[in-house]
Amino acid sequence: xxxxxxxxxxxxxxxxxxxxxxxxxxxxxxxxxxxxxxxxxxxxxxxxxxxxxxxxxxxxxxxxxxxxxxxxxxxxxxxxxxxxxxxxxxxxxxxxxxxxxxxxxxxxxxxxxxxxxxxxxxxxxxxxxxxxxxxxxxxxxxxxxx
Amino acid sequence: xxxxxxxxxxxxxxxxxxxxxxxxxxxxxxxxxxxxxxxxxxxxxxxxxxxxxxxxxxxxxxxxxxxxxxxxxxxxxxxxxxxxxxxxxxxxxxxxxxxxxxxxxxxxxxxxxxxxxxxxxxxxxxxxx
Numbered sequence: 001x002x003x004x005x006x007x008x009x010x011x012x013x014x015x016x017x018x019x020x021x022x023x024x025x026x027x028x029x030x031x032x033x034x035x036x037x038x039x040x041x042x043x044x045x046x047x048x049x050x051x052x053x054x055x056x057x058x059x060x061x062x063x064x065x066x067x068x069x070x071x072x073x074x075x076x077x078x079x080x081x082x083x084x085x086x087x088x089x090x091x092x093x094x095x096x097x098x099x100x101x102x103x104x105x106x107x108x109x110x111x112x113x114x115x116x117x118x119x120x121x122x123x124x125x126x127x128x129x130x131x132x133x134x135x136x137x138x139x140x141x142x143x144x145x146x
Numbered sequence: 147x148x149x150x151x152x153x154x155x156x157x158x159x160x161x162x163x164x165x166x167x168x169x170x171x172x173x174x175x176x177x178x179x180x181x182x183x184x185x186x187x188x189x190x191x192x193x194x195x196x197x198x199x200x201x202x203x204x205x206x207x208x209x210x211x212x213x214x215x216x217x218x219x220x221x222x223x224x225x226x227x228x229x230x231x232x233x234x235x236x237x238x239x240x241x242x243x244x245x246x247x248x249x250x251x252x253x254x255x256x257x258x259x260x261x262x263x264x265x266x267x268x269x270x271x272x273x274x275x
Contacts, residue, residue, distance in 0.1 A: 029232065036225040044261045047214070050198070050205050051268035057198040097183070100176050107173060143196075 020121035027125075028099040031092035039089040042082070065143075090135050095128040172227045178220035185213055202273050211269035215262050222258035226250060 042064070049060035062068075064082040067075035102120050105111060111120055189210065193200060204210055229250050237243040 032228050033232065036229055040221065040225065040257060044257060044264075047205070047261055047268075048264045050201050051264045053273050054198045057201075093183070097180070100180065104173065104176060 021117050024099055024121040024124050027095055031096040034092040038085055091132040094131040098124045098127045175220045175224035179224055182217035206269050211265050214265050218258050218261040222254040226254040
């Protein structure tokens, strides 16, 4: 179909001004992708390692959590990779969780005033970052002796 | 209804009547995920430690194995609906889109079956000696 190139195309992705409303929307999608892939595959690995017995669980711990004093270089690298991944998945979980509650509330028809949309969008980010920080502190104090 | 352009061929036919189910299923599984992941997080926080003995006994209980299986079903169903929209938005070539959606379906069904089997096997037969 021929399109008149002079017609405006909306939104202009390159010159669009970022705001909390659009940020919370694209973060919902991005964090959903992280959870669906990295999050679920790690969870399945953990479940399978429990069912596999003490040795397979120890192997999961050595690769994902900590390999202890006899760690190989590859295991230490894997541990740090999974620690960062764990942080990303934890943040993704809470971001998607709170953003999802926001979507369900908006599906009920609530909160469409511009200021309300803005407030809730910012609240989602604050709640997600706070929850992630709490979990990170809990893990650090309980399992990493920090 | 014309027979020229793609738009002309479908104009006036109305919707395919499939979108409503997709939308409702996404919300239904979203509520399921909210409840079941909240349960998982709280249940994990209440564990005294994460030694194999502890988590193996925890996962073998019916009150843990059943919600875990339900959670896997709800999540992977939600993943299928969500990533389907993602693929439809970003993959424009018909062939690539078909391939990506096929892979997505293989992934969610395969991963869910694997997880459910592992939880069920563990709950039914216990830890291998």
